[in-house]
Amino acid sequence: DAGVIQSPRHEVTEMGQEVTLRCKPISGHNSLFWYRQTMMRGLELLIYFNNNVPIDDSGMPEDRFSAKMPNASFSTLKIQPSEPRDSAVYFCASTPVAGFSYEQYFGPGTRLTVT
Amino acid sequence: DQQVKQNSPSLSVQEGRISILNCDYTNSMFDYFLWYKKYPAEGPTFLISISSIKDKNEDGRFTVFLNKSAKHLSLHIVPSQPGDSAVYFCAAGGSQGNLIFGKGTKLSVKP
Numbered sequence: 001d002a003g004v005i006q007s008p009r010h011e012v013t014e015m016g017q018e019v020t021l022r023c024k025p026i027s028g029h030n031s032l033f034w035y036r037q038t039m040m041r042g043l044e045l046l047i048y049f050n051n052n053v054p055i056d057d058s059g060m061p062e063d064r065f066s067a068k069m070p071n072a073s074f075s076t077l078k079i080q081p082s083e084p085r086d087s088a089v090y091f092c093a094s095t096p097v098a099g100f101s102y103e104q105y106f107g108p109g110t111r112l113t114v115t
Numbered sequence: 116d117q118q119v120k121q122n123s124p125s126l127s128v129q130e131g132r133i134s135i136l137n138c139d140y141t142n143s144m145f146d147y148f149l150w151y152k153k154y155p156a157e158g159p160t161f162l163i164s165i166s167s168i169k170d171k172n173e174d175g176r177f178t179v180f181l182n183k184s185a186k187h188l189s190l191h192i193v194p195s196q197p198g199d200s201a202v203y204f205c206a207a208g209g210s211q212g213n214l215i216f217g218k219g220t221k222l223s224v225k226p
Contacts, residue, residue, distance in 0.1 A: 004158070031212060042218030043159070043204060056213060091158050095212065102147045102208040106158030 002026070004107035006092050012113045018080040021110045023092030024073055033104060034067055034077050035091040043091070049075065082114045118142050119207050121217035128224050134192040136220050138205030141186065145215075147208035150179060150190045152201045153219070159204055163190070195224045 005024040033048040047057040069075040093104040151159035205217040
């Protein structure tokens, strides 16, 4: 079975450019989560969706970040414009049942470097 | 303010010995706790969990202990193996299904 798929795996971009990270959750999973991992702050929840609806985006750092989930099999996290401090590993995770299953299945992550 | 804290950024243990990873939390409303393991260049993978109504859960070499009065949980790995070398994240589950993670502890098991 395919796990959570993220693309690209690595992204290097210049400050000011738009960056789009993509995620395909496990088929049948109803909740999707976006995380950011940095040395200083560890693994932070940015936003999560239940049944394609954003539930909590309080972790989104600022208006430069936006996330969408147009359907059950696809989500994007966009940063516009990107800044060097956005450099981190971004993970997407999904769970089978909205609100009741805490075991999250993580993708391999996208390592973002903003120069 | 961190709701889930892993105060030891790293731990080194000899192969065959016990590894004990610790985690503290501040919110008494958490009702589920999990440990995740992460290898370099991979996403975290679920290891073991415990409900707040229990104080111990065991799965093979891995045991998680929960002390609700102290708001403390620990992961015991016995015996430790070199393949256990990874970063271990403690996480706590809230009522909405989201998880709050600690910053992780890097475990090194030396042969």
